[in-house]
Amino acid sequence: MKYIETSLIHTGKEFNTTSSVTPPIYQTSTYYAPENPEEYLEMAGEISPSHFYHRHGNPVNNQAAAVIASLEGKEAALMTSSGMGAISTAVLSIIEKGDHIIAQNAHYSSVSMLFREFLPSLGVEVSFVDQADNEAFQEVIRPNTRLIYLETPSNPILTITDLSFVGKLAKEHGIVTMCDNTFASPINQRPGDFGIDVVVHSATKYLGGHSDLTAGVICADKEFIAKAWKRMIILGTSLSSFDSWLLLKGLRTLSLRMERINSNALQLASWMSEHKAIKQVLYCGLPSHPQYELARKQMKGFTGMICIDVAGDDEDAQFKHAQTILNKLVLFTNAASLGGVESLIVHPASMWGKHHTKEQKLKAGISNGLLRISVGIEHINDLIADFDQAL
Known part of the structure; x- marks a missing residue:
């Protein structure tokens, strides 16, 4: 075939x-x-x-x-x-x-x-x-x-x-x-x-x-x-x-799901990159990603995974900001795993905290202000609105 x-x-x-x-x-x-x-x-x-x-x-x-x-x-x-x-x-x-x-x-x-x-x-x-x-x-x-x-x-x-x-x-x-x-x-x-x-x-x-x-x-x-x-x-x-x-x-629905997920993630990441409460958006489909050209070379689509580093004067402030966002989000559920039809979000520093030393987390790029987002197939306007009110 x-x-x-x-x-x-x-x-x-x-x-x-x-x-x-x-x-x-x-x-x-x-x-x-x-x-x-x-x-x-x-x-x-x-x-x-x-x-x-x-x-x-x-x-x-x-x-x-x-x-x-x-x-x-x-x-x-x-x-x-x-x-x-x-x-x-x-x-x-x-x-x-x-x-x-x-x-x-x-x-x-x-x-x-x-x-x-x-x-x-x-x-x-x-x-x-x-x-x-x-x-x-x-x-x-x-x-x-x-x-x-x-x-x-x-x-x-x-x-x-x-x-x-x-x-x-x-x-x-x-x-x-x-x-x-x-x-x-x-x-x-x-x-x-x-x-x-x-x-x-x-x-x-x-x-x-x-x-x-x-x-x-x-x-x-x-x-x-x-x-x-x-x-x-x-x-x-x-x-x-x-x-x-x-x-x-x-x-059987993988290609259909990924088409919507890829589209949603790119639009959400683009919107996030303009928001003052977000210090950095990591998404390999954005030209701002340090390896964007390599991603374009070997990927046909850029996946539904986004990471954001929220603003804050120090690690404690970033941690509190991240937790506040998690508590305010409605459509993005705080739950482990990824790749489903529903949008999920986790705080990696908390989820992996007991498995890695502080040095190992830093080497892996995991800060206290980092949030990992798995974008689902909901309507993009609802997803953006949910983050807008939380931020």
């Missing part, structure tokens, strides 16, 4: 062997074995078999995986029970004791903990670099570097990584690259087009789009997905059948 909108509706239909237009929910943990012992033996050795045992795979999981693999331009995909399930499964499919990873200063909070605490306890070394500095990646490469892990735009402050540069650099050194594409979505960006080997998502966010499920996905070539699947069945990170059914339903 040539167009994304068509692929979202029709890819993976072969996994629905019923006459139902909407695939059924396979609410079962196991399946009857074929009468032929040889057929059962073959099924037991397959990667992601549809009708063997739920932890190994199920029809709706496989259909959702086919849709997302197609979106990312990859050969295959693997569904997991959460975004962190996808990331940890994928990373642990590559590295072993004595290996070295290159990561960024700015990552999703739990990913930072994975790299700063968990992996070093297994004997894995991790170097952290400024993702906006291409040379920084090159300078820390070692003979034992096995993985370069990226996130672009980064959570929360939307810093951009040059995917083409890192993809080419890694290929020259035989290093695997992995990119978290959650903030962009495959509608706005496809890391594989720039030479990135593995793409991961928290499918809880834009891919599901309705804040009603928790899921993750790994997209790569068939060889890597086979490795990741073996790791997944050991770690037990498989996706539930009901969540995969919800995800498949959400995927």
Whole structure:
């Protein structure tokens, strides 16, 4: 299929062997074995078999995986029970004791903990670099570097990584690259087009789009997905059948949702950039963003994520100002997560406060006045009016 909108509706239909237009929910943990012992033996050795045992795979999981693999331009995909399930499964499919990873200063909070605490306890070394500095990646490469892990735009402050540069650099050194594409979505960006080997998502966010499920996905070539699947069945990170059914339903409207979300975010960010109560607006679709040209080069749309730094004479004043705005907003709900049809807002310094030191927060660009906004599909005039009264 040539167009994304068509692929979202029709890819993976072969996994629905019923006459139902909407695939059924396979609410079962196991399946009857074929009468032929040889057929059962073959099924037991397959990667992601549809009708063997739920932890190994199920029809709706496989259909959702086919849709997302197609979106990312990859050969295959693997569904997991959460975004962190996808990331940890994928990373642990590559590295072993004595290996070295290159990561960024700015990552999703739990990913930072994975790299700063968990992996070093297994004997894995991790170097952290400024993702906006291409040379920084090159300078820390070692003979034992096995993985370069990226996130672009980064959570929360939307810093951009040059995917083409890192993809080419890694290929020259035989290093695997992995990119978290959650903030962009495959509608706005496809890391594989720039030479990135593995793409991961928290499918809880834009891919599901309705804040009603928790899921993750790994997209790569068939060889890597086979490795990741073996790791997944050991770690037990498989996706539930009901969540995969919800995800498949959400995927059908992804292109429509992202079109509205991209438009709303750009208009809201533009309005915010003129407001005196806001010290800085961070949105990669604004020419004021320090990496705007790079974002234009590798993104088709600029996502629904905005960060603002509110005005204040010092950190305490900024903190109080941010909390006042949170309390006054009506349509923007103060809640964790992002990428749903409803607009959400969080105060990252509070949400991640106990997971990072003050120094680590500053390195990641998280100040007391920072607010992270996930723009939904409501009417833009209502969204602007809500911020206008709160500010």
